[in-house]
Amino acid sequence: MVILRGLIVHTPKNPFREAGALQAFSDGGLAFREGRILALGSFAEVRAQFPNASVQDCREGILLPGLVDTHVHYPQTRVIGAMGYSLLDWLQKRTLPLEAQLSDNKLARELAREFVKLLLRNGTTTALVFGSHFQGATANLFGAAEDVGLRIIAGQVCSDRLLLPALHTTPERSYAEQKMLIQRFHGRGKLRYAVTPRFSLSASEGLLEVCQTLLQEHPDLHFTTHLNENLEEIRTVAGLFPWSEHYLQTYDRFGLVGERSVFAHNVHPTEAELLRLAETRAAVAHCPSSNAFIGSGLFPMRRHLLHGVRFGLGSDVGGGTGFSLLKEGLMAYLTQRHAPDGVNLTPAHLLYLATQAGAEILGLGEEVGSLVPGKAADVVWIKPEPGSTLEVHFRHLDSVEDLLGSLFTLHGEAKVQKVWLDGREAPLD
Ligand SMILES: O=c1[nH]c(=O)c2nc[nH]c2[nH]1
Numbered sequence: 001m002v003i004l005r006g007l008i009v010h011t012p013k014n015p016f017r018e019a020g021a022l023q024a025f026s027d028g029g030l031a032f033r034e035g036r037i038l039a040l041g042s043f044a045e046v047r048a049q050f051p052n053a054s055v056q057d058c059r060e061g062i063l064l065p066g067l068v069d070t071h072v073h074y075p076q077t078r079v080i081g082a083m084g085y086s087l088l089d090w091l092q093k094r095t096l097p098l099e100a101q102l103s104d105n106k107l108a109r110e111l112a113r114e115f116v117k118l119l120l121r122n123g124t125t126t127a128l129v130f131g132s133h134f135q136g137a138t139a140n141l142f143g144a145a146e147d148v149g150l151r152i153i154a155g156q157v158c159s160d161r162l163l164l165p166a167l168h169t170t171p172e173r174s175y176a177e178q179k180m181l182i183q184r185f186h187g188r189g190k191l192r193y194a195v196t197p198r199f200s201l202s203a204s205e206g207l208l209e210v211c212q213t214l215l216q217e218h219p220d221l222h223f224t225t226h227l228n229e230n231l232e233e234i235r236t237v238a239g240l241f242p243w244s245e246h247y248l249q250t251y252d253r254f255g256l257v258g259e260r261s262v263f264a265h266n267v268h269p270t271e272a273e274l275l276r277l278a279e280t281r282a283a284v285a286h287c288p289s290s291n292a293f294i295g296s297g298l299f300p301m302r303r304h305l306l307h308g309v310r311f312g313l314g315s316d317v318g319g320g321t322g323f324s325l326l327k328e329g330l331m332a333y334l335t336q337r338h339a340p341d342g343v344n345l346t347p348a349h350l351l352y353l354a355t356q357a358g359a360e361i362l363g364l365g366e367e368v369g370s371l372v373p374g375k376a377a378d379v380v381w382i383k384p385e386p387g388s389t390l391e392v393h394f395r396h397l398d399s400v401e402d403l404l405g406s407l408f409t410l411h412g413e414a415k416v417q418k419v420w421l422d423g424r425e426a427p428l429d
Pocket residue numbers: 073087091095198199226229290316319
């Protein structure tokens with residue numbers, strides 16, 4: 001039994017719907033045993049409840065729920081920072097050649113270890129991950145996550161046209177390879193499988209049918225892909241599926257739009273698509289730094305809210321600018337300031353988006369995302385770098401909301417000191 005003592009902040013309620021969604025304990029205690037949170041409250045109360053527990057003093061800095069990344073690409077860590085491209089040429093010139101190298105299993109294993117370590121070092125404890133086009137490399141990702149105890153939902157990416165030939169599969173081969181991965185990894189510990197066509201631009205109808213078959217055969221699988229990211233991409237998809245009324249329909253026709261589906265981006269949706277996403281309870285991974293970096297556009301957050309379409313935050317590494325979900329929170333804030341009819345986000349919204357909102361769209365809202373007793377003890381302790389502006393703010397700000405605002409704004413000066421996964425301290429070095 002352990003009690004973490006410090007400033008504890010989380011958003012057990014949805015600030016888009018309810019006032020007072022942010023809950024904070026300035027000298028708080030969080031007790032956990034065997035991976036589960038047992039109590040959250042003032043340190044004095046929690047200590048009185050569990051007088052024999054060992055106490056970890058985390059009073060410098062802040063304790064938050066583990067962060068949840070709803071869209072990140074495992075093979076793309078080394079692509080981050082490729083400037084001057086828009087989506088389709090960024091893929092062709094910078095990203096796909098690198099992804100093709102993952103046919104080398106030794107490199108794939110190195111990248112997988114590097115990737116899970118970087119997620120943890122950025123405070124991410126749960127992620128929906130785009131795997132590799134290669135079966136072996138995707139198995140390496142699952143293995144690396146399992147080794148450190150990271151909670152991931154991931155899948156072998158599939159495409160059978162218009163990428164690099166080295167990345168193309170066939171419907172038959174994809175079915176066989178994915179089936180093996182599902183049998184080996186789905187439901188093993190904290191690992192889950194997501195059927196992952198790259199986007200319908202690179203997927204034939206035959207391949208989308210395979211995705212449909214896998215979901216029919218295993219109804220508890222997840223589904224993820226890209227949607228409405230870039231105008232040229234959208235035009236190309238319309239040409240490839242002349243029968244479709246809109247991009248979403250290219251997935252919907254094959255039964256791929258539902259409560260367990262997460263669509264990355266959705267920067268340029270039509271009304272019909274938003275209505276359909278809401279009706280099916282399908283969700284969106286909003287990736288603000290990627291949208292800015294690749295120049296895809298400004299996310300219409302208010303339209304998603306008005307339609308009741310659920311969304312969380314995604315780093316979208318390597319189109320995004322790094323693994324930090326604190327930075328994605330700031331980018332969401334900044335881009336909404338500039339979006340037509342943008343939403344005025346508060347620090348509580350940003351924390352909610354980086355934690356509980358993501359957990360919910362991954363179907364894990366009862367398991368992670370906040371520090372409510374009964375949930376898994378996935379916790380992050382963040383400290384300001386010594387001598388930094390953020391440290392000055394931590395010393396002088398009285399309001400928790402202001403402190404959280406500066407944490408998101410000065411995220412670059414925040415150091416993830418420790419991470420607990422299911423109550424166990426994760427290795428960060
Ligand atoms: O941001 C993105 N990253 C990708 O790797 C990708 N592939 C298709 N569409 C994509 N969008």
